[in-house]
Amino acid sequence: MEGIRKSYGDVDALRGVDLTVERGQIVALLGRNGAGKTTLVSVMSGLLKPDAGAVAVDDINVLTHPAEAAKMIGLAPQETGIYRVLTVRENLEFFGELAGLRRRESRARGDLVAEQLELTDLMGRKASQLSGGEARRLHTACALVHSPEFLMLDEPTVGADVASRQRLIETVAAMAADGAAVIYTTHYLAEVEALDADIVMIHNGEIMTRGTRAELIEQHHRGGLRFTVQGSVDQTILDDLDIVSVQPQTSGTAGEDVADYVIAGDLRMPDLIDRFGPSVGQLVSVERNLPDLEGVFLAVTGETVSDGEEGL
Amino acid sequence: MRTALAVARVQFRILRHDPWFLLIMFGMPVVVIPVFHRVVGLWLEDAGYPGADGSEIVVPGQMVLFGFFLGGSAGFSIFREHGWRTWDRLRASAAAPAALLAGFALPWIIIHVLPSYSWPPRRCAPHNSSMACRTLAPCCSAV
Numbered sequence: 374m375e376g377i378r379k380s381y382g383d384v385d386a387l388r389g390v391d392l393t394v395e396r397g398q399i400v401a402l403l404g405r406n407g408a409g410k411t412t413l414v415s416v417m418s419g420l421l422k423p424d425a426g427a428v429a430v431d432d433i434n435v436l437t438h439p440a441e442a443a444k445m446i447g448l449a450p451q452e453t454g455i456y457r458v459l460t461v462r463e464n465l466e467f468f469g470e471l472a473g474l475r476r477r478e479s480r481a482r483g484d485l486v487a488e489q490l491e492l493t494d495l496m497g498r499k500a501s502q503l504s505g506g507e508a509r510r511l512h513t514a515c516a517l518v519h520s521p522e523f524l525m526l527d528e529p530t531v532g533a534d535v536a537s538r539q540r541l542i543e544t545v546a547a548m549a550a551d552g553a554a555v556i557y558t559t560h561y562l563a564e565v566e567a568l569d570a571d572i573v574m575i576h577n578g579e580i581m582t583r584g585t586r587a588e589l590i591e592q593h594h595r596g597g598l599r600f601t602v603q604g605s606v607d608q609t610i611l612d613d614l615d616i617v618s619v620q621p622q623t624s625g626t627a628g629e630d631v632a633d634y635v636i637a638g639d640l641r642m643p644d645l646i647d648r649f650g651p652s653v654g655q656l657v658s659v660e661r662n663l664p665d666l667e668g669v670f671l672a673v674t675g676e677t678v679s680d681g682e683e684g685l
Numbered sequence: 686m687r688t689a690l691a692v693a694r695v696q697f698r699i700l701r702h703d704p705w706f707l708l709i710m711f712g713m714p715v716v717v718i719p720v721f722h723r724v725v726g727l728w729l730e731d732a733g734y735p736g737a738d739g740s741e742i743v744v745p746g747q748m749v750l751f752g753f754f755l756g757g758s759a760g761f762s763i764f765r766e767h768g769w770r771t772w773d774r775l776r777a778s779a780a781a782p783a784a785l786l787a788g789f790a791l792p793w794i795i796i797h798v799l800p801s802y803s804w805p806p807r808r809c810a811p812h813n814s815s816m817a818c819r820t821l822a823p824c825c826s827a828v
Contacts, residue, residue, distance in 0.1 A: 418777045443779040450777075454770035456695065458702040463695070470691035471778040515774070 377426035379412055379578075386412040387423070388578040394554040396522070399545065401570035402558040403670065409578040410558045411451055414527050417556065418448045430523050444473050447521030451528050451558075453512045457501035461492055461511055464500055465518050472519035479518065486514045489544045491537075506533040513541060517548065524548060524555045530564060542567050562666045572666070574673055581673045586666065593672040594664040595637035598645055601657040604629040610648055614640070617671050635662055637672075688780040692788020696762055700792060710754060710796045714747050721747075748797075755793045762789050 379387040386409050394400045402410045415421040417428055419439045428435040435442040455464050462483060469479025487493045490510045495503065500511060513529045526545065530538045538561075546568055549555050557570060565572060565586070572589055574581045582589060597617065615637045622631040636645075642659050649656050662668065700707055718740070726739030766772040775785055 420773055420777050440779050440781055443777060446777065448774065448777045450770070450773050452770045454772075454774045456699065456769065456771060458699055459695065463698065467691060467695050468774070468778075471688060471775065471780050473688075473779045475687075476691075 374428045378424045399549045399555040399570040401565040404575040408575045445522045447516040447524045449513045449516035449526045455500045462496040468515040469518040490514045506537045576674045589669045590664040593669045597637040597662040599662045600659040688784040689787040693791040696792045755797045759790045759793045
């Protein structure tokens with residue numbers, strides 16, 4: 374996709390996004406809620422028309438030839454969309470037929486995908502009788518049933534248990550190994566690492582950075598320290614620090630407020646302890662801020678996380 | 686065509702779980718028409734149309750009435766997909782919009798057409814109408 378722009382009234386959801394996904398590649402879209410991930414997926418799947426820009430799958434223009442492009446696309450939207458009055462088998466067959474498979478072919482593919490996502494024992498069960506995690510697996514299976522060449526999964530593991538997540542990740546990785554291009558949006562950073570995906574960080578409708586986990590950490594990790602304080606700290610001490618995030622915890626043992634801080638920069642642990650001076654008793658713990666994607670995201674967006682806000 | 690039939694098949698399966706719709710759309714005309722055509726037949730004879738049995742008015746009247754219901758029901762089927770979050774999946778699929786609409790409408794058209802076969806030919810309007818006429822008349826009213 375090239376130069377994709379999309380606005381909702383005065384809100385710019387996408388501001389000139391360029392993104393290419395090669396065959397066999399998994400791209401993980403990371404960003405906060407409202408960053409534009411779902412809008413991007415909707416534009417790529419042809420559900421939304423962009424205000425400007427072009428989207429193509431294997432040189433087929435999604436905007437001008439949606440039906441041709443749709444045969445190559447498998448989409449599992451963010452919200453679970455299955456027919457709850459139908460059985461698991463009927464759902465899989467139907468979505469296969471919608472994608473252009475013949476009925477017999479669709480049934481065979483449905484059996485295969487059900488096996489991959491451990492739905493085989495549930496084939497005769499109505500979708501309304503499935504647990505949340507099982508329904509989510511069926512929702513994703515419906516996107517895989519026609520072996521799409523371009524797979525888009527929008528937060529596919531929401532509500533799924535650990536085993537379901539693992540199964541799904543294995544299936545997605547296998548499809549990519551077979552040559553499918555995959556776009557995967559999630560808030561679970563562990564999944565991104567498990568998929569060994571190329572990471573695209575999106576913020577306020579713009580792609581901020583792209584690379585593997587190792588590349589991003591090398592480029593953007595700011596080092597620094599992570600410490601916990603108990604009780605109210607002299608504000609002048611905190612003002613002198615390059616605070617990246619503040620996360621309040623539940624009250625400490627003595628009932629005082631407790632908060633975790635992350636600071637950037639080259640400040641060493643003894644220097645931090647010195648800065649606290651007589652208040653050092655409030656410093657509960659200090660450790661090195663180890664590299665992680667959350668830290669990379671904050672570094673890339675130039676934001677801090679404070680009380681009540683969420684990270685990725 | 687294959688996609689439209691697949692959508693129609695799913696709609697039939699969904700209807701199977703919601704028998705009230707079937708009862709109203711299929712059962713009501715079957716019950717109402719035999720009752721009303723006798724009353725209207727007497728009125729027509731009184732009005733100077735000897736030999737009229739009432740189906741000349743009641744059958745097309747009911748077909749038009751239930752044709753409107755049909756439009757509403759097919760529309761409701763589509764609206765229901767929004768609630769089930771399946772509409773976006775249908776739109777993002779390879780199915781052409783026309784095939785989707787045909788698939789949604791087909792079950793209702795069939796349900797609308799079937800009651801017209803439940804009366805003997807002499808009761809149909811026009812009298813002694815052919816099977817094709819019986820199928821086409823309600824389809825036209827539905828459209």
